[in-house]
Amino acid sequence: MTVTTNSFDRILAGNAIFARRLTLREPELLAKTAKGQAPEVLWLGCADSRIPETTICDCKPGDIFVHRNIANILTPDDINSASVIEYAVGFVKVNRVMVCGHTKCGGANAAMGDDDLGDILNTWLEPMRALRRQHKSELDKLLTADAKANRLAELNVFRSLEVLKQNPIVQKAMAERGLTLHGLLYDIPAGELLVLEDGKTHVTATTETQHRLNR
Amino acid sequence: MAEQQQQPKHKRTISRYLQQSHERIFENNRKWVESKTRSDPEFFAKLSAGQSPEYLYIGCADSRVPANEIMGLDAGEVFVHRNIANMVPNTDLNVMSVINYAVRHLHVKHIVVCGHYTCGGVKAAMTPADLGILNPWLRGIRDVYRLHEAELDAIPDEKAKYDRLIELNVVESCRNIIKTAAVQQSYQDNQYPIVHGWVFDLKDGLLKDLKIDFEAMLEGIKKIYNLASSPDRRASTTD
Incomplete structure (x- = not known):
C-alpha cells in the first residue's frame, strides 16, 4: 500500500483494500449484503473512536x-435513538439489544463533575449527571476518579436498559418473540467486553480487570 | 396436541441458537484481543491513554x-x-x-x-x-x-x-x-x-x-x- 500523507486519501485507499478483499475472498458475503440485512444484534454504544463494535466483536458487515x-445515553424523548430502536426492533427484527458502556469514557468523566461544557453538551450529559447525584453515596465510597467514572458508566448502562424496558415496541418484541436485552461494559485497557448483570458490577471480569476497575 | 408438544422443542432450538450467537460475540472479542496484542503488545496501552x-x-x-x-x-x-x-x-x-x-x-x-x-x-x-x-x-x-x-x-x-x-x-x-x-x-x-x-x-x-x-x-x-x-x-x- 502506498503511504499517503493526506489523511483523507488514506481512507479511500483503505476502502479500496476492503472492497478488493471482500470481492476476492468473500464474494458470497458481498452478494448477500447487497440483497438485504438480517442482523442479529442492535448495538447501542458510545461514539468513542476506540470502540468500533464490528471490529472489537470480530464481526462482519451485516452482523450488527x-x-x-x-x-x-438513552432517554425516552430522544427521537434519534428512538427511531433507531423502532426501526431495528420493529422492522429489521433483531433478536438482541446490547447497550455497551465503557471504561475511560470522556462523557462519564465529564458527568462526574459540573464543568461548563457548553449548552449542547451540558444538556446532553444532564441525564448522566442526574444519575451521579442519585448515586452519590455509592460513588463517594470509591477511591479513585477512574473507579467512580467506571461505576457511573455501568449505572448509565442499567439506566438505558430501564429506558428500553419501558419502550412499547421493545416490550412487544420481548413478549411476542423473545427479544432479549443485554448490558455490556467494554474495558479499553484490556480490549475486553464484560457482561453486566442486574445492577451488579463487572461480574465476568477477570481478577486482573476487577482489580484495575476497583482501584 | 402434536403441535403443542413440538412448540417447546422449537423454542428451545431458537434459544440455543440465540445463546450461541451471543457467545460468539464474546469469543470473537477474545480472539481479536489476542491477535491485536500479538501484532502490537502496546496496542491497548496506547488506546487507554486517550x-x-x-x-x-x-x-x-x-x-x-x-x-x-x-x-x-x-x-x-x-x-x-x-x-x-x-x-x-x-x-x-x-x-x-x-x-x-x-x-x-x-x-x-x-x-x-x-x-x-x-x-x-x-x-x-x-x-x-x-x-x-x-x-x-x-x-x-x-x-x-x-x-x-x-x-x-x-x-x-x-x-x-x-x-x-x-x-x-x-x-x-x-x-x-x-x-x-x-x-x-x-x-x-x-x-x-x-x-x-x-x-x-x-x-x-x-x-x-x-x-x-x-x-x-x-x-x-x-x-x-x-x-x-x-x-x-x-x-x-x-x-
Whole structure:
C-alpha cells in the first residue's frame, strides 16, 4: 500500500483494500449484503473512536445494527435513538439489544463533575449527571476518579436498559418473540467486553480487570 | 396436541441458537484481543491513554455499513455517530452533541457523512405510510425531496431517482453540519474540519466521493446561516 500523507486519501485507499478483499475472498458475503440485512444484534454504544463494535466483536458487515452517541445515553424523548430502536426492533427484527458502556469514557468523566461544557453538551450529559447525584453515596465510597467514572458508566448502562424496558415496541418484541436485552461494559485497557448483570458490577471480569476497575 | 408438544422443542432450538450467537460475540472479542496484542503488545496501552481521532463519521445504522471496516481504519481512528439514514437535523441534540464534542474537544480534521445505496430509511421515508415514531425523523428526507423536487421529478427511472435522493440526502446532511457554529468557528480559527459527502455501494463495497466543494458550500450558506462570530464568542458553548 502506498503511504499517503493526506489523511483523507488514506481512507479511500483503505476502502479500496476492503472492497478488493471482500470481492476476492468473500464474494458470497458481498452478494448477500447487497440483497438485504438480517442482523442479529442492535448495538447501542458510545461514539468513542476506540470502540468500533464490528471490529472489537470480530464481526462482519451485516452482523450488527448500530447507533452510537456521546456516552451511550438513552432517554425516552430522544427521537434519534428512538427511531433507531423502532426501526431495528420493529422492522429489521433483531433478536438482541446490547447497550455497551465503557471504561475511560470522556462523557462519564465529564458527568462526574459540573464543568461548563457548553449548552449542547451540558444538556446532553444532564441525564448522566442526574444519575451521579442519585448515586452519590455509592460513588463517594470509591477511591479513585477512574473507579467512580467506571461505576457511573455501568449505572448509565442499567439506566438505558430501564429506558428500553419501558419502550412499547421493545416490550412487544420481548413478549411476542423473545427479544432479549443485554448490558455490556467494554474495558479499553484490556480490549475486553464484560457482561453486566442486574445492577451488579463487572461480574465476568477477570481478577486482573476487577482489580484495575476497583482501584 | 402434536403441535403443542413440538412448540417447546422449537423454542428451545431458537434459544440455543440465540445463546450461541451471543457467545460468539464474546469469543470473537477474545480472539481479536489476542491477535491485536500479538501484532502490537502496546496496542491497548496506547488506546487507554486517550483518543485523538482525525475523523468524525456520521453514517447509517444499517448493519452492512460498519464505519471502521469500510474505511480500513483501526480502533482509535474514527469517532462515530450512526442513525437512521445518516440524518443531521439541526434541532437534534444527539447528533449536535456528537459534532460539538468531535469539533471542539477532539479537534477532528475531517467530518464525513456517509450514505449508502438501497438505504431502507430513505425508502421508508418515501413510502406513503404512517410509521409512528419514525415519521418525524424520516420527514427530513421528504424535505430533501421537496428541496430538490424539480431535479428528482425529471429522473424517469425509479431506481436512478432513489439513488439520487440518497446522494442529495447526504449533501443536505453535509450542509446541516456546515450550518453549526462549532464547524464555522473552528474552520475560521484553524482551517479545519473539512466536510465530505460519500455514498457506500453495497454491490462492490466501494465508497463514492460526492466531491462536495466545502469552501463553496460554506460561503453559500453564510448569507443566512453565518454563526462564525457571536457577540462574546464563549468558547465551546454554542452550536
